[in-house]
Amino acid sequence: MKVLDRKKMIFVNSALLILLVLSAAACTLLGPVRIDLSEALKNLFSSTADAEILLRARLPRVLLGIAIGGGMAVCGVVLQALLGNPLACPQMLGVSGGASLGGILGLIFFPNWLLPLAGGRLGEISWIPLAAFLGALFSMVLVYRFSLFHGRLHPYHILLSGVILNSFIAAVIMFLNSIVDFYQAQGLLFWLMGSLSTRAYVTVGFIWSYILLGFLWLWSKALSLNLITLGEDAAMHLGVEPGALQRQVFIASSLMIGAMVSVSGMIGFVGLMVPHVMRLLIGSDHRLLLPASFLAGGIFLCWADTLARVLLAPAELPVGIVTAFFGGPFFLFLLYREGRRSLTL
Amino acid sequence: MNAIHAENLSFSYQDRPVLHGISLSVSCGEIVAILGPNGSGKTTLLKIFSGILRGEGELQLNNKNIEKYNRAELSRLFAVVQQEPRVNFPYSAAEIVLMGRASYHSPLALETRHDLEIARTSMDRTDSLDFANRYLHELSGGEKQRVMIARALAQEPEILLLDEPSAFLDLKHQIQVFELLLRLNRERGLTIVAALHDLNVAALFFPRLVLLCTGRIYRDGAPSDVLTEKTIQEVYGIRVRIEHDSATKKPQLFICPSLS
Numbered sequence: 001m002k003v004l005d006r007k008k009m010i011f012v013n014s015a016l017l018i019l020l021v022l023s024a025a026a027c028t029l030l031g032p033v034r035i036d037l038s039e040a041l042k043n044l045f046s047s048t049a050d051a052e053i054l055l056r057a058r059l060p061r062v063l064l065g066i067a068i069g070g071g072m073a074v075c076g077v078v079l080q081a082l083l084g085n086p087l088a089c090p091q092m093l094g095v096s097g098g099a100s101l102g103g104i105l106g107l108i109f110f111p112n113w114l115l116p117l118a119g120g121r122l123g124e125i126s127w128i129p130l131a132a133f134l135g136a137l138f139s140m141v142l143v144y145r146f147s148l149f150h151g152r153l154h155p156y157h158i159l160l161s162g163v164i165l166n167s168f169i170a171a172v173i174m175f176l177n178s179i180v181d182f183y184q185a186q187g188l189l190f191w192l193m194g195s196l197s198t199r200a201y202v203t204v205g206f207i208w209s210y211i212l213l214g215f216l217w218l219w220s221k222a223l224s225l226n227l228i229t230l231g232e233d234a235a236m237h238l239g240v241e242p243g244a245l246q247r248q249v250f251i252a253s254s255l256m257i258g259a260m261v262s263v264s265g266m267i268g269f270v271g272l273m274v275p276h277v278m279r280l281l282i283g284s285d286h287r288l289l290l291p292a293s294f295l296a297g298g299i300f301l302c303w304a305d306t307l308a309r310v311l312l313a314p315a316e317l318p319v320g321i322v323t324a325f326f327g328g329p330f331f332l333f334l335l336y337r338e339g340r341r342s343l344t345l
Numbered sequence: 346m347n348a349i350h351a352e353n354l355s356f357s358y359q360d361r362p363v364l365h366g367i368s369l370s371v372s373c374g375e376i377v378a379i380l381g382p383n384g385s386g387k388t389t390l391l392k393i394f395s396g397i398l399r400g401e402g403e404l405q406l407n408n409k410n411i412e413k414y415n416r417a418e419l420s421r422l423f424a425v426v427q428q429e430p431r432v433n434f435p436y437s438a439a440e441i442v443l444m445g446r447a448s449y450h451s452p453l454a455l456e457t458r459h460d461l462e463i464a465r466t467s468m469d470r471t472d473s474l475d476f477a478n479r480y481l482h483e484l485s486g487g488e489k490q491r492v493m494i495a496r497a498l499a500q501e502p503e504i505l506l507l508d509e510p511s512a513f514l515d516l517k518h519q520i521q522v523f524e525l526l527l528r529l530n531r532e533r534g535l536t537i538v539a540a541l542h543d544l545n546v547a548a549l550f551f552p553r554l555v556l557l558c559t560g561r562i563y564r565d566g567a568p569s570d571v572l573t574e575k576t577i578q579e580v581y582g583i584r585v586r587i588e589h590d591s592a593t594k595k596p597q598l599f600i601c602p603s604l605s
Contacts, residue, residue, distance in 0.1 A: 003461070004455060150358075219453070222452065223447055224452065226447070227444055229434050230432060231431045236396070236420075238448065238500070239447055240447075283435065283437070284440075
């Protein structure tokens, strides 16, 4: 019987991990400015221009891209499993909209809301991820409440109310954008466009810790996620309490989405595409699917962001454009394939 | 000891009452068929037994109130074979069967050799080992159903609840499933409660039939007491002729169509 065993776990994860490290190295070296690697490495700790670009500009951005790509993919996996819908993703559930709104309210009302680390010596940490997390959680709770009838979650209601909430929130954000002053509006737009940009290592570490925390929490629920894909009744028969699982998954993924949206805006399609490809390649067992999707999402966004940096160099494309360029056609293909499959069943 | 002991059990979906004052005991090692027309409450009754729905009234499992069990304990006590298996993601049949072992190992651990062995014997028993590596959504309705029964067996339950287990099966696999149920019941003392539509099959394989009508127990007893021309007329509203099969001495129904 072909089932998940330790050999497959180790093989898939280490192969992807090696690929991720190679990608990270390659993407750090690629960019509009050519870097003399041997020069840079020789003077790694003295601040020559090459070393500066490598260590201060590119590396943190690549690390951030990996965390966000991985996080998006993991959120896609768990939301798809929970709703029993292979086409679910954070955008469709209104979660990303909620996170954006939370972040924007934070930016408007508490622009200087920074938490100094170690008395300011290590820099400051923005509260915006927290505001975005609260926004994400709020919209998820809202969508959940509107889709819960007599203790049962109705997947179609979730998707519908999520889409509606997302467009409603988009309108609210546009409204806010037109009443704030010009400079603030520009700042908001820049933030909303969603792109990776160079951040301080403190911020990168902070985002990584949010995402790792969420990921580990979700990974510990892998077996229950397997069971919930069979439907709530079947999951109950096999020992899962669906309500408790749903709440934990919603909180953990809101935490991740809030953190991601707060630094990069919503980068579309990673959370939809990566889980699908991984399911086709390695199967649907979440014990393997979750870490593998995290690694693959990291690899994907790492390269997408490098493309965004070099395609129109020295100008830079928002990475969302690159992911949408690949993701849009892929999504249509999926819809087409799902349609054909349900007809042949 | 009673595996299931229900007393005065009632249930309504919002304001639509489905079950009224059901009192029913199933002792350990018994094999019972629940019969009745569409909407008579068979599925609802099974859902209350397995803890999916909470009814009003008293329900004891192994002489312990159902409220005192948690979900994982219930999943080791009961296995349920549902009417329509729903799988939206690509899982192989073997993976589906192994999910029956979920409440036996820790949430992050992989299945042990013991789990694999149990999954293999369960699939062997239901004649589904041949397609263990195929995706469930590629299987035919009958093959799917056999995989689902294999999963239920892999749970190593004390009580097996089945809702229309033979709905998608051809004649051979229907008979195979019921013979398997009988064997499990005799050899391992598995308590079995199955909701069925096919009255003739029920009469052949089940020594005790419970006939539901609009949410109440209409008759409860041996096939020849429950399946009479009069009760069928009253419960189903159709005319039948009943003869006892000479070999098995079981009652069998012959439908007398009003147009012929």
